[in-house]
């Protein structure tokens with residue numbers, strides 16, 4: 001009865017969708033359901049965020065011109081979890097960071113469940129989208145729902161569907177949007193999977209179904225570990241190539257001409273973001289339960305951390321080599337986001353590099369058109385004015401935003417350290433390729 005009723009509601013877009021956790025993942029997801037005509041509720045513990053969303057600040061970024069004269073219909077932003085009672089589907093998009101000892105911190109999921117508990121009711125579906133170690137859905141969500149006396153797959157439905165969208169700044173057309181990126185969906189049982197498939201088919205072009213939540217969780221891990229390990233490999237090769245006086249970026253371009261069996265990964269000053277530096281450790285931690293050591297993950301983690309220190313040491317060496325007075329020099333950090341064309345600073349290697357510059361009392365400014373302020377360091381970005389680059393002894397490119405002009409950087413800078421291969425095809429004595 002509940003199964004059929006929920007299927008009907010979803011298919012007829014009569015289901016009310018609640019998204020819990022309105023961050024990089026939750027907001028676009030909520031917007032997508034809203035755009036498809038669903039009645040939606042966005043829940044977050046961050047009161048300030050909720051109040052901003054009500055005032056059309058962040059909201060307009062995701063929802064664009066969907067509201068007439070600021071009149072919001074069928075969309076509620078709230079920090080009050082009791083609103084979950086109105087929902088037919090509840091989707092959790094909560095952070096899954098690491099603890100200091102690099103073990104998973106799933107406390108955000110657990111805390112949200114406790115707050116939601118009193119408002120869960122028969123006939124609903126609960127879907128987890130957070131990235132997490134295999135067996136999380138079975139170990140945390142399933143027992144929680146069972147404790148509430150739900151009969152899973154008969155009167156309550158449990159889904160795991162990892163998020164895949166690549167975050168980019170709005171101005172750039174995203175080739176892989178939420179809609180056109182195939183979405184993996186798993187369910188605790190066949191009924192749960194059917195509900196999940198009905199649900200996500202409403203907002204994405206292709207749903208990839210799998211019969212177990214563990215497989216879906218593991219698949220998301222593989223996607224990110226694959227990236228972390230390959231980035232680690234290419235960063236190691238970059239450190240070697242420097243010793244051999246070979247420009248790694250040109251070598252990668254050469255290797256990339258092979259039309260099969262080679263995928264390009266680009267080196268840089270280190271890993272960043274909420275996924276790649278973190279997720280591999282989730283699987284390592286789980287592997288320990290099976291007395292298994294994930295050596296590739298450990299090695300890639302070590303190298304990807306080492307490359308940030310290597311970058312700092314090289315910047316210092318280059319400045320010394322150019323006989324610039326260390327105590328009087330002024331550096332411009334160009335780009336602080338963890339990768340090109342986004343406004344995300346989380347885990348960015350720029351933060352570590354800046355903190356070393358501060359510790360060594362080296363004068364610096366930073367310029368990132370997408371990140372106006374680094375709040376916890378209380379420093380603001382300077383405006384992007386290439387003519388001012390002359391005022392700095394050295395310009396260090398840490399993020400290769402596509403709006404940066406190669407020619408203007410080169411024309412106006414006295415000395416350039418490029419950590420991203422942004423200027424890989426320029427050979428001038430003032431340009432150092434790291």
Ligand SMILES: NC(=O)c1ccc[n+]([C@@H]2O[C@H](COP(=O)([O-])OP(=O)(O)OC[C@H]3O[C@@H](n4cnc5c(N)ncnc54)[C@H](O)[C@@H]3O)[C@@H](O)[C@H]2O)c1
Pocket residue numbers: 020021022023024025026043044045046049093094095096108109111112129130131132163164165166167274275
């Ligand atoms: N950012 C990405 O590009 C990306 C991509 C794929 C997967 N993921 C995964 O998706 C999940 C969410 O990531 P994100 O980047 O959206 O995180 P985020 O930090 O941008 O947003 C999380 C939101 O959850 C809220 N929150 C925290 N605890 C809460 C609670 N107990 N109840 C309600 N709200 C709470 C926070 O206030 C915040 O608004 C993570 O598991 C992440 O690994 C992220």
